[in-house]
Amino acid sequence: MENLIYNFPEQIEHAIEIGEKTDFSALHYHKIHNVVVCGLGGSAMGADIVRKYTYKVGKVPVIVSRNYDIPSFINEHTLVILSSYSGNTEETLSAAEQAISQKAVIIAVSAGGKLQEIAQKHNFLHILLPSGYPPRAALALSTIQQLYILRELKLIKKGFKKELQEAVQLLKKVREEFRQTNSGPAKLAQFLKDKMPVIYASEEMEAVAIRLRQQINENAKQLCWHHIFPEMNHNELVGWKFPENLIKHIVVLILRSSYDHPRVETRYEICKPIFKKYTQDIYEIVAQGKSMLAQVFYLIHFSDWLSYFLAQENKTEPTPVEVIDYLKSSLEKL
Secondary structure, three states, rough: OOOHHOOOHHHHHHHHHHHHHHHHOHHHOOOOOOEEEEOOHHHHHHHHHHHHHHHOOOOOEEEEEOOOOOOOOOOEEEEEEOOOOOOOOOOHHHHHHHHHHHHOOOEEOOOHHHHHHHHHHHEEEEEEEEOOHHHHHHHHHHHHHHHHHHOOOOOOOHHHHHHHHHHHHHHHHHHHHHHHOOOHHHHHHHHOOEEEEEEEEEHHHHHHHHHHHHOOOOOOOOOOEEEEEEHHHHHHHHHHHHHHHHHEEEEEEEEOOOOOOOHHHHHHHHHOOOOOOOOOOOOEEEOOOOOOHHHHHHHHHHHHHHHHHHHHOOOOOOOHHHHHHHHHHHHOOO
């Protein structure tokens, strides 16, 4: 896992190469009114990033579907992106059959598997990803293909490539520092041991908060939760009182970005003293970079290292996800 995290900038570069070489010409004849990305776990994470990225720069709504069933509005003017790194995720395969029956415009993104076979059978575009990664470690590969798909359909502009190039250069500068056992991610991991991390971020950075939560779950085998500002100010904030025996073990992680709304920044400052009544462990992770994607990938890279070092603190191997393997094998028997 350490090398996979370290080589994340090269994965971004490889993903750009795949996107540049893919033939999207068959898509240019379609009028798209909405986009639905079907995926689970690590294969849906990229869709969350794309959904947030397109919120201000996209021309049509992008929805992420983590389910067996697809939304009822899907039709011939819907682009359905089937994202399953293994190509065998049963929920995504179920969604594929329904999208075909609804005559949607379909593109599959996977490293092979049954999804590739379905694409070949029904003659829709399949983007082949390199194999050999744990799905959560293939984040850039799926994310960037989705951006290229939207660009080719003229649903977003071409500027994302410059943002990705900025991200690559930024991550190559910081990764050696992050890798050290006295780095910011490593020191923060020490504080998270035997604690309950609570991750807060703005609506714009929710995808990063989800990513950090999932990486702590899968790599460090540790529970945590996340919420977003300003929504949590209308509900969860009141819950900062009980149960007293649990709340004292909470560590607050705030993900900050220059893309946060000014009023959200104000809300952070008002809420921190409220949190401090119950825990003194409040840490802020501040994004670097100028562009949206550079800041997103910076925070993700920091978070991935954090989860890796937390796995070491918990004396557990970050790569295996045995309980998920057990669940999938049990489902296959039914």
